[in-house]
Amino acid sequence: MRCFFSSARQLYTDYVATMRAVVAVTSVLFFNVAFSPIANAQQIKSPAQYQQCAACHGASGEGNPSLNAPAIAGLSQTYLARQLVNFHSGIRGSDSQDTLGQQMQAMTKGLDKDKDIPVLVAYLANLTPVNVAQQTQGDLTNGTRYYQGKCGACHGGQAQGNEAFNAPRLAGQDIDYLKRQMHNFATGLRGTHSEDKYGRQMAMMAKTTSGKELDDILHYIAVQE
Incomplete structure (x- = not known):
């Protein structure tokens, strides 16, 4: 009987040690995946929808003053989505004297409001402002x-x-x-x-x-x- 309890105690001790090791390894892996500074938008390939935007706004959304293109990296998703939808629907950029706004209107017409715009704003909002x-x-x-x-x-x-x-x-x-x-x-x-x-x-x-x-x-x- 004493031998049985000794064996059971040893099995329990081994089990606890194993579970602690599993928890420790899992925690390290989770921390590295969820919080690693490597996992940021700059190191993620930009979506196809952004290619036509990059020509004016820059590869990292830093903007280009010579093209009158503002910086858009790091702006909030809600603000970016609102402006793109406003251009797309004609709420912004419709005045005949607003030539730059009209250019943006034309660019957004090729976007699917429900599919492309959410992808774009999620990507841009996670870029680090320059x-x-x-x-x-x-x-x-x-x-x-x-x-x-x-x-x-x-x-x-x-x-x-x-x-x-x-x-x-x-x-x-x-x-x-x-x-x-x-x-x-x-x-x-x-x-x-x-x-x-x-x-x-x-x-x-x-x-x-x-x-x-x-x-x-x-x-x-x-x-x-």
Whole structure:
């Protein structure tokens, strides 16, 4: 009988040791797969749907100021999806004077709204934003004050964006692009469609700043990371 209990005790001890080893190995494997820095979108082949976008927006979504193409890497999926659907459906880019918006309208027409757009935005949202040094001039003190008073509540104190308010990231974006969009909002080239709720909000805000004040705001945004 003593021999039986000794054998049983040994079997139990071996079983516990084996299970601990299995748990340890499984935990290591899970951590490496789920949290490895290697598993990021930059190292995943871009989807076929992005090939026509890369010609202007860059292979990593970094944008191309010479082509008037904004940076799109790292923007939220909801914002990217909303803008692509707006272009696709004619909510954005329909004004005859908005030539760049019309170009985007034409590009999005070839996308399947229900299949291609979700693939594109999931890929782009997981790309790391590329911060490019920009040469801007302005009064940083005034820019900080104006930005926090008029923009920061929605777009975040450091222009990092705020998903809860449907406000995109502005930091790292080409300043000429931002200035052009403010002009478009203020003059009615963008944000007038009845279905563009957030565009109409921006159109109202854009009318509250211009000239040196706007340049100071953009200068503040340019120095954010």
